Amino acid sequence: MKRTISLTINGKTYTDEVEPRLLLIHYLREVAGLTGPHIGCETSICGACTVLVGGKTVKSCTMFAVQADGRELTTIEGVAAADGKLDPVQEAFWNEHGLQCGFCTPGMVLSVKHLLAANPNPTDQEIRHGLDGNLCRCTGYQHIVNAVKAAAAGKGGV
Amino acid sequence: MIPQPFDYYAPATLREALAMIASGEHKILAGGMSLVPLMKLRLALPEHVVDLGRIPELNYIAESGGVLRIGAMSTHHDIESSAAVRAHCPLLAEAAGHIGDAQVRNMGTIGGSIAHADPSADYPAALLALETKIRIVSANSDRTIDAAEFFVDAFTTALEPGEIVLELQAPVEDQGEGYCYEKVPHPASGFAVVGVAVRVKKAGGKIAMARIGITGMGPRPFRDSMAEKMLESGTEIGQATQSIGQGEEANSDLYASGDYRRHLARVHAARALRTALTRAS
């Protein structure tokens, strides 16, 4: 039995009929057409699907779309300004080479935004533990740590 | 990796929820951190799912009369960051901060976690060390039991069909108590290979009270009363922790054998106790 859900993603309201079993990640990617969040596993480990729900990071592959009914979401598509100006975290990732293949990056950027919102001046260890829910197979994380520090220091902008 | 179809219900009140699940044929969705992956892998195939996520009356943290009450739908992040928990049961806040990762802590709930009773979950060690009580309700019952009675076996609790966890009741830790949660996380899953939660009180340079809860080592979490008594009667930490887990069944898997888990429980109990003592006054 399908249910109607209505939610706000990146400031825009979406109303759709969905099967209860539809995972939020599939709703975002296939119904809402937001393919920035990715799928890298099915066991809630990799974090490539990370989005903000109510301002907090969640793995959208481990949540049903019906659970997001009425909530406010931000995906990577909603992080840069409307005029295309990158968010300081995105700028910092760019400057510090915090990404290679880019597949983990949308989730990583949202986790970093969440991390810095709660802890504006994290230590290296706080950054590393704060990103435990986001796997990257390319960078060895060092440039990601640099990017987080740069963003925290207000060096995101060019 | 797609779940099978199911009917979904999202009751707005506890009363409504309890009426729905009275038949015992419904699977309860709390934070979903364990249930959703199991459904995706088709290891769980519920036909009816009741989502408790829209019941505000299950989401609270409040202290009154020396007891900290935590609603079942409080997330790990709520607990980790709650001023009340940090002030009154800092051990629980510390354990919550070790669970999974930030995303899991934002979604996962204490009620869902304990009802799932994963033998490698973090909370049970702290709940046992804190001598927590668990209030369980159904459409026609309301009972409160000790955490020690709640955890029966791996993935098995004292919950009867139609019952849910309503709240956790933890006695407020005394001022001056020391506490510590030490964990060896599995490198892949992040679950506890072994987790040890301890509380200590000092009096006259000696340990006046010790509580030790252990998770991950065996199929169910346990309190080690013998080690507690030895510590309270003046046995030094190294010796008192030598017998931890004796007589308890230990789990083996690819990453760690039962013997190693038992050994880790002893080593980390000693370390947790030493840290707790430095925090005690």
Added chain:
Amino acid sequence: MATTVSKPDLLVGKSIRRREDPRLLTGTAIYLDDIKMPGMHHACIVRSPHGAARIKSINTKPALDRPGVAAVFTGADIASLGAVPCAASLPGLRVPHHHLLAQDRVYYQGHPVAVVVATDRYLAADAADAVEVEYEPLPAVTDPEKAIAAGAPAVHPEWADNIAFTFHQEGGDTAQAFRDAEVIVKQRITSQRLIPVALETRGVVADWRPGEKSLTLFSSTQIPHLMRSLVAGILGMPENLLRVITPEVGGGFGSKLNVYAEEALMAFIAKRINKPVKWVESRRENFQATIHGRGHVDYFELAAKRDGTMLGLKLKLIADLGAYHQLLTPAIPTLSVLMMPGLYRFKNVTADIVGVFTNCVPTDAYRGAGRPEATHGIERMVDMLARELNMDPVELRLKNFVGNDEFPFPTATGLSYDSGNYAAPLKQALAQAGYPELRTEQAQARKEGRLMGIGIATYGEICALGPSAALPAGGWESATVKIEPSGKVTVMTGASPHGQGEETTFAQMAADALGVGIDDVLVVHGDTAVVQYGIGTFGSRGTAVGGAALFYALEELKAKVRKFGAMMLDTDSVTLSGGACVDEKTGKSISFAEVAAAAYHAKKLPPNTEPGLVSTHFWEPPNFTFPFGAHLVVTEVDRETGNIEIKRYIAVDDCGKIINPLLVAGQVHGGVAQGLGQALWEQAVYDDTGQLLTGELTDYAIPKAHFMPWIESSHTCTPSPVNPMGVKGVGEAGTIGCSPAVVNSVVDALAPLGVRHIDMPLTPEKIWKMIAQGGQA
């Protein structure tokens, strides 16, 4: 017409932030699963749950009866199509026919048995569950040494001994070297099976266009052109009617240097159902059905004089190939043999490979591909020899390194090391670490009962793969440079990258060569209908071979631009600089755009010159390149738990000239992470029945952020004479240098207990048992 142009700074050698990043950072990049087409169907593959079984029956009807299902295909439907290709050839190689779907038997868990196609991925998954397959489980064998023991179950019934091939190579006179030896060190050393875990799993979209009888295949691959040739071959369709497009690729590490059954299957299905079809691998499928890496059991013997002079090396290599040969499966262990002498001068080596079938998914190239195993072996052996001789491992290495005056150095395995200064990175690492002080600190730690270790590995690797003689489908690479009529520059590279950053580094090269701004250059790749034939990105070859092709294409095009510039400026000496052609004598200049327009408008042409500004160069490298380096790792082992802490990680790598230091650092860090993964955590484990026990990311541990130490990365620079830029390649260096340095460090920490060797991964329980048993585990 301007009269003065200041020469801009060159971009090559600078840390330029990547031009591919904005799309990746904003979620607008298009990966395989982001592709949507009208009428697109979804495929879900039914796979064997058994490691070995006979298929007694398949009933597809329950699946066909389900909603949205368009078709179900089984082995019978594809029996007449070609096989999954193996490009490697060795004398006497046994090649099982690798059908796209299992026929009467399955040979590994994850073996594809049927494909269900439905209108939606949820319906396809439901229907796949409804396919009824009756299996008769058979005995399986998953350990390569057990597989070649008497009485083992035969993976393929036609070859009872499970031996796919044997391979012998020798150089010099090993027998004499061992007779002359005063010390012989022997050790069995394993390099465990690893799972590559590109964060994006594999995926394919196939789109059949009946009117044109053409097919477009989107695939997350490292090798679009080889994919086109090989899939066309499997399907028996004209290659020029098949177009392969690689969208954004979310990591490969060798696992996408392959042609899998699914590419040909989706092409076949799209044609059969006359609709586009998409298949995206789940992570579980990725673990079960995408190639694994490593899987070597090596028996080494090293012969030396008491003064430390190394004389000869013997290796018996038992390679776990899995159930089939994928594209390069049998060739990977031969790369180990090539690099087994490491950086050392000795000339006597003997190697025997036994390639073994097991009931596991095939192994193939994974970051390093044969070289990490070889390096791990020789670097462990050198440390063991140092211990035996009571020599400092640094001294032993320095004594045996190929000398700076010996290049090009012919190795006993038939290679010619291009250039080197092998002591330089080692000495730099030692200086950075404060080696003598570290040893003093270690002595003090040991007095206190602490287990501190200092581990060194010096590695050499074979990169820039490679001369065509060494690669089955050619080892050259191609580049096309087009200057458009407006003066904008388009570079097309055959070396399709997947995260390495060639859109930036190749633009740096083109901008420098043509004297234009980097923003005027676009680098295009990964579409066989647009880009000239190429080989791909793997084996640290993107820059060293693909970049060299670009270098020559740019040289050719520059010559033509100069001709136009000279004509227009009426001079005979023109340079390209600052977006203009400049008359060197007068300083007069004409803009690049004006020259480009003139070349296309063609109102007037220089003598013997055709209109247009396009050049294509296919470059055949004369040799491999041989990067090298030294990694130094300080560890401390927790005596009570066996837990290993990396206190310092120093990597000094020599990859020749560097085009973009920021990107090179990224390659080193990522490479070290994968090496550390092997050293400490990662291990694909099958049980005796062929069940993959590490079947998900909840069981198989790849490094998380907090697992990683800070990597102190620096470089020495010994240019390669093999290519005009002097580059060597860096994609695999970190992985190769890391694992022996870490293991050497931990063995050094445990040396007071008598520990001589530990096989990877160095899990805490393994170490704890060794400590508990006084080093005897």
